[in-house]
Amino acid sequence: MTELVLKSQLAPQQREFLTTVRDSGEALLSVINDILDFSKIEAHKLQLELRPFNLWESLGDTMKSFALRAHQQGLELACHIRPEVPTWSWATMAACGRSS
Numbered sequence: 001m002t003e004l005v006l007k008s009q010l011a012p013q014q015r016e017f018l019t020t021v022r023d024s025g026e027a028l029l030s031v032i033n034d035i036l037d038f039s040k041i042e043a044h045k046l047q048l049e050l051r052p053f054n055l056w057e058s059l060g061d062t063m064k065s066f067a068l069r070a071h072q073q074g075l076e077l078a079c080h081i082r083p084e085v086p087t088w089s090w091a092t093m094a095a096c097g098r099s100s
Helices: 002-006 012-042 055-072
Strands: 050-054 088-092
Touching: 002 012, 012 055, 050 055
Parallel strands: none
Antiparallel strands: 050 088
16 A cells, blocks of 8 residues: 555655655564464475675665654664675575565
8 A cells, every 4th residue: 555655746754754664564574474484494394595685775774664763762873884894795585574
C-alpha cells in the first residue's frame, strides 16, 4: 500500500516518512523470514547465497529508520563511515535484508 501512495504527489517530508514506513515494514518482514529460516536450519535445509550489497547505502537506510525516533527524543543520530571502509561488500540475503 505504501508503494501506491509513494507514486502519488507528496510533500518531501511526507515522502520521507512513507519511505521510512515502507523500509520498516520490509525490515519486519526480514525478521519474520529469519525466524522461518531457523526452522530450515533445524531441518538442515537452509541454503545460503552470498550477494554483493552496498554497505554504505544499507547503513544510511538503517540510520534513517532510527533517526525519526531519536529526533522525537531530542537526540541527534549521526554516522561516520571511514574512507577505508569499502562501499560494496558480500553478505547472505538474510544479512542484507533480502534485497535483490
